[in-house]
Amino acid sequence: MKTTAESFSITAALITTIVFAAAITVPGGSSQDKGTPLFKKEPAFIIFSISDAISLFASSTALLVFLSILTARFAEKDFLVSLPRRLFIGLFSLLVSATAMMIAFSATLFLVFCGKKSLMLAPICGLAFIPIAFFVSLQFPLLVDLLKSTYSHISGNQRKRILKSFNPDVMWLRSGK
Structure with missing residues (x-):
């Protein structure tokens, strides 16, 4: 889990850097007088702006979620729900970010060259x-496994047996809470 989070956090950081730079260097440049983008009223520019912002926010979210995995305490019970949920949220955010980045790139290509x-x-x-x-297609099996392991309905007795297999001396299991 730690290795996966490290790899994905590097990817999220790269996407964050790229889309931040793309937001600052506006496609087509800005007018000399007012500093507003030249393609401000073009539909492709609006698509670029929205998708670039979505990509920036989603990649930042993914980066923070992956960093929260790396700094987690890695207790046994965290591996049942908390860490898989974080990994799923981070991976989904990374997928949204990459998709929005490709949309922004495509809008820029269309705007500038076509x-x-x-x-x-x-x-x-x-x-x-x-x-x-x-x-x-490459990450779909991981997403499905994370969904199954995190959100499948496990009865109370099954959950207690799973937790006991990690650490049989956990006091809160014996009290039934």
Whole structure:
């Protein structure tokens, strides 16, 4: 779990850096007079702005969640719900961030290089879908395992047996709380 969180936190930090830089360096530049973006009224620029902001917030969330996993106390009972839930939230946030980043990148490509040729929209969207599809297909088994292990309904007796197998001397189990 720790190794997974370390790897994903590096990825989240890279995405955060990239989308922050993209937000500062506006596609097409800014006007000399007012400093407002030149493509301010273009629909592709609005899509870029929204998806870049979503990517920034989602990658920051993922980074903080993965850091919370790395600094967790790693008690036995945390491995039942708390840590898998954090890993799921972080992985889902990372997926949202990567998807929004690809949308922002595609909007920038369309805005800067395609003019208003809507014919170019299909190839750009198709090519942007490929890395997202790979990421989802490679991480989907982990997401399913995390969902099953975290949110499957375990009866009270089964949960007590699982917890006893980790540490039979836990006092709160004996008291029935």
